[in-house]
Amino acid sequence: MxxxxxxxxxxxxxxxxxxxxxxxxxxxxxxRLSPCSDGCPAGEDVQGWLYEAEEGGDGYERAWRRIMEDNPFPAVMGRVCYHPCETACNRAQLDEAVGINSVERFVGDEAIRRGWQVSVPVPSSGTRVLVVGAGPSGLSAAYHLALRGHAVTIKEAGPMAGGMMRFGIPRYRLPRDVLDAEVQRILDLGVTLELDTKVTDLDAVRGDYDAVFLAVGAQLGKRAYIPAGSAAHVLDAVEMLRDLEAGEKPLLGRRVAVYGGGNTAMDAARSARRLGASEAVVVYRRTRDRMPAHPSEVAEAEDEGVLFSWLTTIKQVDSGRLVVERMELDDDGFPRPTGELDELEADSLVLALGQDTDLSLLDGVPGLVVEDGVVAVGPDLMTGCPGVFAGGDMVPHERSVTVAIGHGKRAARHIDAWLSGAAPEPVVRPELATFDTLNTWYYSDAPRAHRPLLERARRESTFDEVVLGHDESTALLEARRCMSCGSxxxxxxxxxxxxxxxxxxxxxxxxxxxxxxxxxxxxxxxxxxxxxxxxxxxxxxxx
Amino acid sequence: MTFQEIKLYQTGTFVVGNRLLDPQQRSVQARTGRSNSLTSGHRACQGCGEALGARYVLDAAMRATDGRLVAVNSTGCLEVFSTPYPESSWQLPWLHSLFGNGPAVASGVAAALRASGRDDIRVIGQAGDGGTVDIGFGTLSGMFERNDDVLFVCYDNEGYMNTGVQRSGATPPGAATNTTKVLGHHPGNAFGQGKSVPLIAMAHEIPYVATATVAELRDLEHKVEKAMTFRGARYLHVFVPCPLGWGAASADTIKLARLAKETGIFPVFEAEGGQVTEVSRIRRQVPVEDYLRPQRRYAHLFGDNPRPDVVARIQAGADRNIARFGLLPEGDA
Missing domain, CATH: 3.30.70.20 (Alpha-Beta Plaits)
Known part of the structure; x- marks a missing residue:
């Protein structure tokens, strides 16, 4: 013992x-899947890259690389994306959504400033893929295909790459040096870009390639029949914005009316103000809450003095004036004419009634089906013609830069699988991290930081960027408002x-x-x- | 709060750790090197607040004293579930004697250490509310009166849980226990009885008195650390929900502790020399009902024959605490 x-x-x-x-x-x-990642049309792991950005310092580069796995345009996205991620953000139920878009912009701008690059991690596959159209969808597909080792050629009808990012979105929303830097990074992967090369007969060229991705977009402004006097000055919004980008100043006069309620209408009206119009009126047949334009664009337009005429249709265009008719909404929310006529003074009318696609290049492609002016595709984005895929504005889907970029990525995945004869790796979608799965007691009380705006005088007279970026400390703080839902x-x-x-x-x-x-x-x-x-x-x- | 608040780090002051924080700023419980004074394998119920509270307190005290610490334990759950002979969950020198003499034994240990010239070794006495509020109260008051160099910690789960859930002097009004049954016109524990030992301790004008809950770890660790900077008698009263005795889900232990503070039912404060010096303010105030409903010991206040009058009296008690200690959030007061 x-x-x-x-x-x-x-x-x-x-x-x-x-x-x-x-x-x-x-x-x-x-x-769990965070609502922001669930809501991202480009398929970004938003919560994942915010997690990296929260660390600051080297975390910004890791965050950028995480974005680049899905989307080659962080700096562009941080400006023009309508951020469905923020709409879905759980933090909105606590105080205000995380300013994801502003952090993405900060990270994207850091990448340009510091010259971060990506490289192709795999050997050449020896296959050749043709991409028709150098817009967001085509460039995104080219990027993802190049990363998988395929030789990509982009044929672009216009004089510069970017598509609607360049010829649709005005400079005050997307400065061109930012766009150029992100496009160049894609070309640096070895992607061949042929400008001023319009594909007019796809069937004639597709034999030179193993697969084709069509992303010609939708650049034809929709027409509406409006009786017009001989001296009436009527323009198309898409053409106007394109001319502006090409350096031509459209003659608009002092008072400009814009017909339509989408984002293009806002772009046209805001551009008209910058071009010297003392009065820019958006004429829309329904009410503000039914406008397809993003609320932030409407608010910025209003801020710049753009006027709105709700529940109004245009009956006739004459020199210096429009005849308009008052509308009312029926019980289903559809606008209905009242017969009550009015006049609106306007030196010119800009039509922003939506866009159509020029699909003449597809004539003779076997199996390919066009329905309602867009190309029919399967869930894999392949058209009825084997090996020919399509995405972006030319397929039936919501139209935005982010959706187009998402199509490019999805198409690249399926093209890659189709070329190798294998089924693509399935996309795993875990259950959603809803608000009730969180214990929000633990998060700091932290009000959202909003991006500053350019002063109004300069917004009304120049095409300088309107929404300014966050500095490092503000971007870091905003990233740290992320609740990491589900992870x-x-x-x-x-x-x-x-x-x-x-x-x-x-x-x-x-x-x-x-x-x-x-x-x-x-x-x-x-x-x-x-x-x-x-x-x-x-x-x-x-x- | 007297400790540094953690701001702008995604999760602030309330989480245990934070990968974004400098390691020196992290809580004791966030460290892989924490002493785990009460180690695994103890026989406490699932979700035991007392086991959690004891580890929080002792790990912080171990860190504050560089491991030179002795714990004296009164009889109670904490003693029974941690030391079925010959096993022990304690990873520090630990003594148990009787139910009623914990504070006296701690005083004796402190005196013996002083006599042997070991003033570097500190003493903690600990007990549940039974051993503090009722059975050990006389020896505790004596320890305070003599200003013996002991930090006495009461883990308050508001009843005698180990022996089968009987009422103690810390059982709140309206709560059902096996000795305050749901019978007659005044179901559950009577109003106007019981006592607040933190306030009694303050009346002894000892150097330091504080209350804390298992829901606010940093606050708790700060108070233990601060208590260790004083010599003489100190008292820490830690609110530890009991899933068994309260009829609550084992996963709700911390939530209930949080709600006890956010309703004003349990005031969290510090006092030096008999004067309140700091209070932990309510962050998101909620009615007492939010705290009462998840607990079966209050089920008779809701159910088929609800007693809104009793709930209102409990709310009035919480409101009295809020007014007395100034617990409303800054700006609302």
Missing amino acids: DKPFAITLDVGSSRANKTGSWRTERAVYID CFGCDNCYGVCPDNAVIKLDRPGRAAYLIDLDYCKGCGLCVAECPSGAISMVPEKI
């Missing part, structure tokens, strides 16, 4: 008692709150920083309840 106290058994640790046997449910680390961000809560020390902290960088020690986990669920981001779940134990 050589014991330290008056005892008969050796002193032992309670660790001999494996309390894990009490458990009926176990905690499991999971990744672990290393807050140590699970490690701290376990009454049984059954969470092991691995103390290594990156995700998967913790393990559940199943020898001792009693299955109380505290770690799940107190995980801020909903990245742990309870699952029944097999008994």
